[in-house]
Amino acid sequence: MTDIHNRRAFLRAAAAASAAWATVDLLDIEEALAWASLQVTKPQLPKFSFFTPDQAEVIAVMTSRILPSADGRPGAREAGAVYFIDRSLATFSKSQRQLYSDGVMDLNTRATRTWSASPGFVSLTVMQQDTLLRTIENTPFFQAARFDTIVGTFALPTWGGNRDYAGWHLLNFTHRPVFEPPFGFYDAEVNRRK
Amino acid sequence: MPQSGPAARFLPSETVDFAIVGSGAAGGIIAKELATAGFSVVVLEQGPRLTTAQFDHDEFGTFMRSHNSNSPETQPQTFRRTPKDIAQKAQVLVYGRMVGGSNAHFTGNFWRLHPSDFDEASRLGGVPGTGLVDWPIMYEELEPYYTKAEWELGVSGEPGPFDPPRSRPYPMPPLPVKSSGVLLERGAKALGFHPQVSPMAINSQVYNGRSACQHCGFCFFFMCEFGAKSTSMVAMLPLAEATGRCEIRPGSYVARIEMSRSGRATGVTYFDTKKRLQLQRARAVVLCANGAETPRLLLNSASSRIPQGLANSSGMVGTHLMINTFFGVHAQFEQPLNEFKSVQNSRMIHDFYDTDPKRGFYGGGGIDARFGYYPITFALGGLPPGTPSWGEGFARDLAEQFTRSMFFATHGTSLPVKDNCITLDPSLKDAWGLPCMRVTYQDHPDDLKCAQFLASHANQIAKAAGALKTWDEPIQPQTLAVHLLGTCRMGNDPRISVVDRYHRTHDVRNLFICDGSSMVTSSRGQPTETISALAFRAGEHIANFARKGEI
Numbered sequence: 011m012t013d014i015h016n017r018r019a020f021l022r023a024a025a026a027a028s029a030a031w032a033t034v035d036l037l038d039i040e041e042a043l044a045w046a047s048l049q050v051t052k053p054q055l056p057k058f059s060f061f062t063p064d065q066a067e068v069i070a071v072m073t074s075r076i077l078p079s080a081d082g083r084p085g086a087r088e089a090g091a092v093y094f095i096d097r098s099l100a101t102f103s104k105s106q107r108q109l110y111s112d113g114v115m116d117l118n119t120r121a122t123r124t125w126s127a128s129p130g131f132v133s134l135t136v137m138q139q140d141t142l143l144r145t146i147e148n149t150p151f152f153q154a155a156r157f158d159t160i161v162g163t164f165a166l167p168t169w170g171g172n173r174d175y176a177g178w179h180l181l182n183f184t185h186r187p188v189f190e191p192p193f194g195f196y197d198a199e200v201n202r203r204k
Numbered sequence: 205m206p207q208s209g210p211a212a213r214f215l216p217s218e219t220v221d222f223a224i225v226g227s228g229a230a231g232g233i234i235a236k237e238l239a240t241a242g243f244s245v246v247v248l249e250q251g252p253r254l255t256t257a258q259f260d261h262d263e264f265g266t267f268m269r270s271h272n273s274n275s276p277e278t279q280p281q282t283f284r285r286t287p288k289d290i291a292q293k294a295q296v297l298v299y300g301r302m303v304g305g306s307n308a309h310f311t312g313n314f315w316r317l318h319p320s321d322f323d324e325a326s327r328l329g330g331v332p333g334t335g336l337v338d339w340p341i342m343y344e345e346l347e348p349y350y351t352k353a354e355w356e357l358g359v360s361g362e363p364g365p366f367d368p369p370r371s372r373p374y375p376m377p378p379l380p381v382k383s384s385g386v387l388l389e390r391g392a393k394a395l396g397f398h399p400q401v402s403p404m405a406i407n408s409q410v411y412n413g414r415s416a417c418q419h420c421g422f423c424f425f426f427m428c429e430f431g432a433k434s435t436s437m438v439a440m441l442p443l444a445e446a447t448g449r450c451e452i453r454p455g456s457y458v459a460r461i462e463m464s465r466s467g468r469a470t471g472v473t474y475f476d477t478k479k480r481l482q483l484q485r486a487r488a489v490v491l492c493a494n495g496a497e498t499p500r501l502l503l504n505s506a507s508s509r510i511p512q513g514l515a516n517s518s519g520m521v522g523t524h525l526m527i528n529t530f531f532g533v534h535a536q537f538e539q540p541l542n543e544f545k546s547v548q549n550s551r552m553i554h555d556f557y558d559t560d561p562k563r564g565f566y567g568g569g570g571i572d573a574r575f576g577y578y579p580i581t582f583a584l585g586g587l588p589p590g591t592p593s594w595g596e597g598f599a600r601d602l603a604e605q606f607t608r609s610m611f612f613a614t615h616g617t618s619l620p621v622k623d624n625c626i627t628l629d630p631s632l633k634d635a636w637g638l639p640c641m642r643v644t645y646q647d648h649p650d651d652l653k654c655a656q657f658l659a660s661h662a663n664q665i666a667k668a669a670g671a672l673k674t675w676d677e678p679i680q681p682q683t684l685a686v687h688l689l690g691t692c693r694m695g696n697d698p699r700i701s702v703v704d705r706y707h708r709t710h711d712v713r714n715l716f717i718c719d720g721s722s723m724v725t726s727s728r729g730q731p732t733e734t735i736s737a738l739a740f741r742a743g744e745h746i747a748n749f750a751r752k753g754e755i
Contacts, residue, residue: 075594075595076594076595076598077594077598077599077602078595078596078599079599080596080599080600083599083600083603085599102269140595143594147593147594156593156594157584160580160583160584161264161268161580163583164263164579164580164583165262165263165264165579165580166260166261166262166263166264166265168262169262169264169265177579178579180599180602180603181579181582181602181603181606181607182540182603182606182607183544183579183606183607184544185261186420187418187420187429188418188419188420189418189419189420189421189545189546190419191380191381191419191546192380193380193382193383193419193541193542193543193545193546194382194383194539194540194541194542194543194545194607195383195539195540195541196383196386196387196537196539196541197380197381197382197383197385197386198383199386200381200386
């Protein structure tokens, strides 16, 4: 069961146990959760609103170098950070559009200039990509992409990224509505000693 | 939860007994006290009224898109360090902008002041160059209201070694200790300090018909979908409405307090949700809009007769802004703490609460164990300096350290300095055309010395607890505040205070103020319980004045 289903099941149980607050708002909460659930489990990937497919691929690769996956640990690509970035540029972050368009073009230009056989950034090896990114890591474009990669990996999935909570899995961050003590190693240790 | 009858609805043209501006820690309590006492009340709240269904776990929306707080886009601020500097656009003061106010999403820390807080100025002999004065009341007078606040709202805790005297025990036993609390206890005890349970306005068991905390972890800066956080929003406003005499009117942004020629408040003018100006008439007005918006409203209520602003014959309105100091020490441990679960705070020390003149600076505070991060903010700032900022090393450290990190937080005093103030920006207007607030603030050197003193002890505690790695938050001038205090302070002397000991403004007989602006000193970093107690006390006195025809 996903976290959202856990939450709904919990609320139903709470209502059954006559928690007055739960009964009053249960329908509202259920509706909100149902919508959120739909967003998270939609089978098709969303279309890009701002990026061209080629631009989106460059940014997706860039996010995969900023927060790489390794050994079964998801990274920004698995979390779909590029979808968050695309949505933000289409909506509340319009002022960054030029920065991203120019930045993508610049990355491809640098790729072909440095490795003349290469058609562009996405065709480079991982090592070459990292080398190239290191040369631009202090630029406004990289700083914006880094920030957006982080938000796109760790924000609520309703913002477009963190698909299926992949970003939270990366952190070993369990998202449940209810926890019980002991919470971590050191309080568990104290309880065991008692 | 009380059986709610039909909600009261007043026409703006009806003269209600009390118009209360702001629905937070103070406004909610005063609304409940006055409505229960039999008076008709309208609470005007600029923000929306959110339902439980709208309580989300949206870190990005909450912290970076101002979903439930004052937005720099619609209500920008300007900031300067001193009056000599030119103020630049910057968002420095953040408050909860919704029914329930900042209180609706606060961390839940609930510290009483100690008797020593009330007369520090006369005991220490003041601090030159500051406005440090005594409170017009002593601890004994406020104690019954601290107790009332704890029992009517719902506080969990346990007596600690430095607790002030209390007439009743804590209403609820402590919340379960967290790993961070165990580690603070371990380190503090090893150094000879005296750790105690952190008192929290969060239910550790079912209380007053509200659920116990479910430890969901989205606590500070989020509203509690279980109703377990003991706030005006869930514990006071519903009771006020249940009397049938209180209307909570959200989306009502008060622009001015209206005055008669005879110098009495006649009501408040406010923008409704369609940005149309409305006038709510009232026989008396109570300002509870927080320590930044309350003085701003008084200044925006200036007229040709009172060019310096309303209730401001002293020139004190907006001055002596205090924000407390917040610094501390980050720490990583070997095993997972999972601080993302449950409330922020379970243990603290008050060994350094009082001022010790031998240290060479005014002030004191507390050190507690917490985390303070959610996923995005952790990725942006939760790893030590020197960590790669991107790449495999960055990703690996995030994965390993999110569950292994905690923060030993210092909470300290701010001295009241006249130049630290809220004034109206001379040119910048908000989305309603009202002059924006200009914030002038520079920590007094003693505030930062005190913070440094506390931080160095926090560092020792972290190491004594066995931290593998520690790094300090740099002690530097603060540019962000959520505690907004001191700007319309209480006092017996009308030349150096704005309200008297009963929260009545010295200048206007039917205008009262009770919120963080009322505080005379900053507390040791956690003012909410004091604001709540002052509100219970103010509500009782205001009701008595009204009954006796003394308003």
